[in-house]
Amino acid sequence: MTNIPAQIGDSLENVDTPALIIDLDAFESNLFKMAAFAKSAGVSLRPHAKTHKCPSIALKQIEAGAVGQCCQKVGEAEALVRGGVRDVLVSNQVVGMHKLRRLAALAKEATIALCFDSPDQVTAASIAASEAGVQLGGLVEIDVGMQRCGVASPDAANELAQRIHAAPGLIFRGLQAYQGLAQHLPSIHERQSAIQSAADIVRATVERLSKSGIACELISGAGTGTFRFEGLSGLWNELQVGSYVFMDADYARIGGEGSKRFTDFDHSLFVLATVMSKTTSDRAIVDAGLKSYSGEKGLPWVYNRPGLEVVGVSDEHGKIKIGPDAQQLFLGDKILLIPGHCDPTVNLHDWYVGVRKGRVESLWPITARGAST
Amino acid sequence: MTNIPAQIGDSLENVDTPALIIDLDAFESNLFKMAAFAKSAGVSLRPHAKTHKCPSIALKQIEAGAVGQCCQKVGEAEALVRGGVRDVLVSNQVVGMHKLRRLAALAKEATIALCFDSPDQVTAASIAASEAGVQLGGLVEIDVGMQRCGVASPDAANELAQRIHAAPGLIFRGLQAYQGLAQHLPSIHERQSAIQSAADIVRATVERLSKSGIACELISGAGTGTFRFEGLSGLWNELQVGSYVFMDADYARIGGEGSKRFTDFDHSLFVLATVMSKTTSDRAIVDAGLKSYSGEKGLPWVYNRPGLEVVGVSDEHGKIKIGPDAQQLFLGDKILLIPGHCDPTVNLHDWYVGVRKGRVESLWPITARGAST
Numbered sequence: 001m002t003n004i005p006a007q008i009g010d011s012l013e014n015v016d017t018p019a020l021i022i023d024l025d026a027f028e029s030n031l032f033k034m035a036a037f038a039k040s041a042g043v044s045l046r047p048h049a050k051t052h053k054c055p056s057i058a059l060k061q062i063e064a065g066a067v068g069q070c071c072q073k074v075g076e077a078e079a080l081v082r083g084g085v086r087d088v089l090v091s092n093q094v095v096g097m098h099k100l101r102r103l104a105a106l107a108k109e110a111t112i113a114l115c116f117d118s119p120d121q122v123t124a125a126s127i128a129a130s131e132a133g134v135q136l137g138g139l140v141e142i143d144v145g146m147q148r149c150g151v152a153s154p155d156a157a158n159e160l161a162q163r164i165h166a167a168p169g170l171i172f173r174g175l176q177a178y179q180g181l182a183q184h185l186p187s188i189h190e191r192q193s194a195i196q197s198a199a200d201i202v203r204a205t206v207e208r209l210s211k212s213g214i215a216c217e218l219i220s221g222a223g224t225g226t227f228r229f230e231g232l233s234g235l236w237n238e239l240q241v242g243s244y245v246f247m248d249a250d251y252a253r254i255g256g257e258g259s260k261r262f263t264d265f266d267h268s269l270f271v272l273a274t275v276m277s278k279t280t281s282d283r284a285i286v287d288a289g290l291k292s293y294s295g296e297k298g299l300p301w302v303y304n305r306p307g308l309e310v311v312g313v314s315d316e317h318g319k320i321k322i323g324p325d326a327q328q329l330f331l332g333d334k335i336l337l338i339p340g341h342c343d344p345t346v347n348l349h350d351w352y353v354g355v356r357k358g359r360v361e362s363l364w365p366i367t368a369r370g371a372s373t
Numbered sequence: 374m375t376n377i378p379a380q381i382g383d384s385l386e387n388v389d390t391p392a393l394i395i396d397l398d399a400f401e402s403n404l405f406k407m408a409a410f411a412k413s414a415g416v417s418l419r420p421h422a423k424t425h426k427c428p429s430i431a432l433k434q435i436e437a438g439a440v441g442q443c444c445q446k447v448g449e450a451e452a453l454v455r456g457g458v459r460d461v462l463v464s465n466q467v468v469g470m471h472k473l474r475r476l477a478a479l480a481k482e483a484t485i486a487l488c489f490d491s492p493d494q495v496t497a498a499s500i501a502a503s504e505a506g507v508q509l510g511g512l513v514e515i516d517v518g519m520q521r522c523g524v525a526s527p528d529a530a531n532e533l534a535q536r537i538h539a540a541p542g543l544i545f546r547g548l549q550a551y552q553g554l555a556q557h558l559p560s561i562h563e564r565q566s567a568i569q570s571a572a573d574i575v576r577a578t579v580e581r582l583s584k585s586g587i588a589c590e591l592i593s594g595a596g597t598g599t600f601r602f603e604g605l606s607g608l609w610n611e612l613q614v615g616s617y618v619f620m621d622a623d624y625a626r627i628g629g630e631g632s633k634r635f636t637d638f639d640h641s642l643f644v645l646a647t648v649m650s651k652t653t654s655d656r657a658i659v660d661a662g663l664k665s666y667s668g669e670k671g672l673p674w675v676y677n678r679p680g681l682e683v684v685g686v687s688d689e690h691g692k693i694k695i696g697p698d699a700q701q702l703f704l705g706d707k708i709l710l711i712p713g714h715c716d717p718t719v720n721l722h723d724w725y726v727g728v729r730k731g732r733v734e735s736l737w738p739i740t741a742r743g744a745s746t
Contacts, residue, residue: 002448002742002743002744002745002746003448003744003746005746016469016471016472016746017469017746018745018746019746050688050689072688072689073689075375075376092649092689093649093650093658094649095647095648095649095660095704095705096389096390096647096705098389099389117650117652118650118651118652118704120704121704143652147656147692148650148658148685148687148690148692149649149650149652149658149690150650150652151652152652152653156652180687274468274469275468276465276466276467276468276522277466277490277491277521277522277523278491279490279491279516279522279523279524279525279529280525283520285466285521285522287468287745288745290667290669290714290716290717291716291717291720291743291745292745294663294667294668294669295667295668295669295717296663296667296668296669296686312521313669314521314553315423315445315716315717316423316445316446316465316745317521317522319520319521331468331491331493331494332468332469341663343663343664343688344663344664344668344688347664347721348720348721348743348745349743350743369375369743370375370664370721370722370723370742371375371376372375372391372660372661372664372665372689372721373375373376373378373389373390373391373392
């Protein structure tokens, strides 16, 4: 565990850098907006903990109406259950008896479910659950266009659902139907169209299972770029949105309603950085690089400082170009950066520094940081 | 701290995934090759701990002949000193009294130096060293073509060197002269040319300081892509190479001698991943994604499995295309991935699993993981 970069009551200016900052006003606004949408649409909200990796945030989402959390890894589920979350879906396959035993152990303390796309895995999970004397929920993951995990046909889904239904220690819960490739399509029409195609597959699968007398209690999926389509589809009844609490540059680039950008949510996640070198008038170097924000979705944006632009990044440096009309930067100045991609950025840090009106109000440990096993 | 993915004596097949693996034979070969080069060239070796972030590796490098370590951050220096390293250069600027005080505290236990490119910073470091009653080494960082940190002219370097020389608590040690942009230039000729340009700047600076009666004990710099040029230049006398211990796909892409690839070092760093989904014959999904290797320098390579190729990556998934002539993959199979970029990949993990001839021989904690303050 690394140094805590701040103390409660510190001004933002006094937070040590680099630090992962949450603007609590923006964060809460995002939290309530999504909760209100789910309520109005009559669907459940099960936010994705792979984004925040933090039980403190999970409990806030649940307090605002979420039914529980989803996550990708057993290690994340462990962190969530240890942090007080009592309903966790691993929205992913879990392969290997060691991992399945760890997951089954959690089912003594919480309602736990996982996804399947292979008969062998149903057998293995059934053994782990039976050994531990617990029940694990099981969802069939179906490929709704992502070409990643998930069975490829309604018949295969039906066969797997029946197998889960019959397996000791497992309870068939429904379908995992996430179209990840749709989330960042540039226009709202492309995203809508991708979810319409996904819906056709979901509908065909539900009908096929229905013929076998198997009902889908849950149809779970959706992301921040498409949640309205799934939420209003009449098919999905549980939303696995993650990034909405934070927003990032990658989501801020996609199109929203009309010809506008996607602005349903506010940027609430930042990396605070300090100017550590200032040898020319048109350039400043800050102390946050690829070990403070991930770089695979492009460079971070400078927040609320017109004319400043990140133009280069290395392991521990960010190069800021100072445009002719920008306010000058000086050695020791602090700036906020909006990460390109929030999930892998969060995974680089051990602490969220929650700030409201310029003061540190909360310090939340990112207990599932690095929990990829 | 996350779960330890293995136990000593485990076979590689039984290591939990994702896991960061070191092939110890390849690692030691790299270690000794670079030590032998430095010895034959008559220059010091001060490997960069920003790559490995691990005192266990630092001590091995020192045992093989290195004079100490360099690193980018005070947090890394703390981890190194706590782990037994007694000579650390922060090859970077350190801004803010809190950080400078932390660095000065380390100088009670080890020889510590840092870099400067601003007069104000010399004053601040002098105060921190004097308060703590210690001596800090000071190097003037000069910009040798990278346009990142470093003073822009021999006159500015001379002024700063004199200021360090005169400052209580500081000892002027020499020049920091690193050309990071040269490291990954495609051809050996481009890299050589970039270091020749850097050498011109170093030479002019040394001469300017010499006129003021200031000798440069150290001229420190170089990276894995260019170390031969700096090492044989007659100017640099200390090499700050980092990636050579591991190699990564990014270095394996550059050109070497003749028309060959750069193969001075062997791949010793891998991410072990498990096939977690196998729903079609031409595709396998593994359980390691952007939270197990960094993605900003391209996709990882599959090691030693012809016909397998990483074609997509998300937070916790890697998509493997299985070519027509490849050996088939099955659920639960394990494969080794060569990361695109070793430094940010290491920063995602808490443990190195050291493997020799298929058995786990060492477990080294990555104690400077996340130590970016």
